[in-house]
Amino acid sequence: MDKFLITGGVKLQGEVRISGAKNAALPLLAAMILPDSPITLTNVPDLKDVGTLIKLIEGLGVTVERQGDRVVADASTLNNQFAPYELVKTMRASILVLGPLLARYGQAQVSLPGGCAIGSRPVDQHLKALEALGAEIEVEAGYVHAKVDGRLKGGEVVFDMVTVGGTENILLAAVLAEGVTTIRNAAREPEISDLINLLIKMGAKIEGIDTDTLVVTGVESLHGCEYAVVADRIETGSYLAAAAITGGRVKTTHTDPNLLESVLEKFEEMGAEVTRGDDWIELDMLGKRPKAVSFRTLPHPEFPTDMQAQIMAVNAIGRGFATISETIFENRFMHVPELSRMGANIQVDGNDAVVTGVETLSAAPVMATDLRASFSLVLAALAADGETLIDRIYHIDRGYENIEAKLQSLGANIKRVSS
Ligand code: UD1
Numbered sequence: 001m002d003k004f005l006i007t008g009g010v011k012l013q014g015e016v017r018i019s020g021a022k023n024a025a026l027p028l029l030a031a032m033i034l035p036d037s038p039i040t041l042t043n044v045p046d047l048k049d050v051g052t053l054i055k056l057i058e059g060l061g062v063t064v065e066r067q068g069d070r071v072v073a074d075a076s077t078l079n080n081q082f083a084p085y086e087l088v089k090t091m092r093a094s095i096l097v098l099g100p101l102l103a104r105y106g107q108a109q110v111s112l113p114g115g116c117a118i119g120s121r122p123v124d125q126h127l128k129a130l131e132a133l134g135a136e137i138e139v140e141a142g143y144v145h146a147k148v149d150g151r152l153k154g155g156e157v158v159f160d161m162v163t164v165g166g167t168e169n170i171l172l173a174a175v176l177a178e179g180v181t182t183i184r185n186a187a188r189e190p191e192i193s194d195l196i197n198l199l200i201k202m203g204a205k206i207e208g209i210d211t212d213t214l215v216v217t218g219v220e221s222l223h224g225c226e227y228a229v230v231a232d233r234i235e236t237g238s239y240l241a242a243a244a245i246t247g248g249r250v251k252t253t254h255t256d257p258n259l260l261e262s263v264l265e266k267f268e269e270m271g272a273e274v275t276r277g278d279d280w281i282e283l284d285m286l287g288k289r290p291k292a293v294s295f296r297t298l299p300h301p302e303f304p305t306d307m308q309a310q311i312m313a314v315n316a317i318g319r320g321f322a323t324i325s326e327t328i329f330e331n332r333f334m335h336v337p338e339l340s341r342m343g344a345n346i347q348v349d350g351n352d353a354v355v356t357g358v359e360t361l362s363a364a365p366v367m368a369t370d371l372r373a374s375f376s377l378v379l380a381a382l383a384a385d386g387e388t389l390i391d392r393i394y395h396i397d398r399g400y401e402n403i404e405a406k407l408q409s410l411g412a413n414i415k416r417v418s419s
Helices: 022-031 048-059 092-105 124-132 164-174 190-201 233-246 261-270 305-316 335-341 371-383 403-409
Strands: 002-007 013-017 039-042 063-067 070-074 107-111 136-140 143-147 156-158 180-184 205-207 213-217 226-228 249-253 273-276 280-284 295-297 321-326 345-349 352-356 387-391 413-418
Touching: 002 371, 013 403, 022 039, 022 048, 022 092, 022 164, 022 190, 048 063, 048 092, 092 107, 092 124, 092 143, 092 164, 124 136, 124 143, 124 156, 124 164, 164 180, 164 190, 164 213, 190 205, 190 226, 233 249, 233 261, 233 280, 233 305, 233 371, 261 273, 261 305, 295 305, 305 321, 305 335, 305 345, 305 352, 305 371, 335 345, 335 371, 371 387, 371 403, 403 413
Parallel strands: 013 249, 039 226, 156 180, 295 321
Antiparallel strands: 002 387, 002 413, 039 070, 063 070, 107 143, 136 143, 180 213, 205 213, 249 280, 273 280, 321 352, 345 352
């Protein structure tokens, strides 16, 4: 199993190119099931989760060609509607094939998902929303069996909580339903807007982009097109955090400052100088120790849960103390015991944590537990005294493209070791 060996203490300096967003690429790949002519995605990141979703749609019979960051798919060869446990269990986003399969082929059997171990993460909202469009759904022996007589019918969907995946699944179904679907309490994450933009380019009719009420007027068919995946705001924030925790200066390019305003505000509050251009962001920590910053995770445009672990790591060496509330997922503090092994001072009470900054962290063997938590350990290691060995980095490979090459280009002392 691969591990990272990181020697801390280098102030990161330089430029890093941000990849396409994992969380946008996955629903966009699921959308490739919908059109009746070939479709091309560009800026697709080379990640394990992307490979899993491509395997999943190939298993449905879709013809997929992948060259570099370009994926071309032709769904006219689709010949089954079965998403097996072996593929779905590794990645929760696999459930996103349910909506488009049902909308285009009238039936689907999709295994219940797995993915990161951050809370129970049910899919009840996805299923309830599809039922509101006329789907008949049964859950049996770990599989969702869904079918509909004829086409799905437009309806009223009201989510009980803001769900990113739920909003995507229902959009992917409603675009081919008969009549109008209104989605209330919809998620407003940039990855949702990216999906909407792709669907519109394919011929879908959707109003309300960037708001929590989406109105979809179903069409009979969709056509192929070419579309570039939006930049990864979480990868962007993660590399800026690497500059902050090491007291360095990093410019992220091929990104979009409008996607992560709430995170950039926190970096400024830390005392960093943040400069923005049309498609770049630079963070200069000016060689200083950051001030610890408090925040609460909430749906977009508020502070994203996917940046919680990384900013907690920066707080661990911050000046003063900060409180962090995690309101999106239960059990998303699994990085805390690992950061504590490196000398961080963090007290957890339920979904709240108090971080009291220490001057230095010290290297220790640690274990990655989920995707973003893993990056928080990389950050801590970059700032720590000595050599840190991070185990189970397969979690990081699910979501960070070329992580060691990117960090090395900024001067980090990181290498992948196999054992
Ligand atoms: C997506 C992101 C993930 C991010 C999360 C929140 C992808 C591939 N993943 O995950 O990185 O952390 O949004 O921004 O885009 N819930 C239910 N029932 C449901 C659906 C959700 O109870 O049917 C709950 C979840 O357990 C969680 C909350 O709603 O507590 C939000 O989940 P959701 O927004 O659906 O997250 P994902 O789409 O899985």
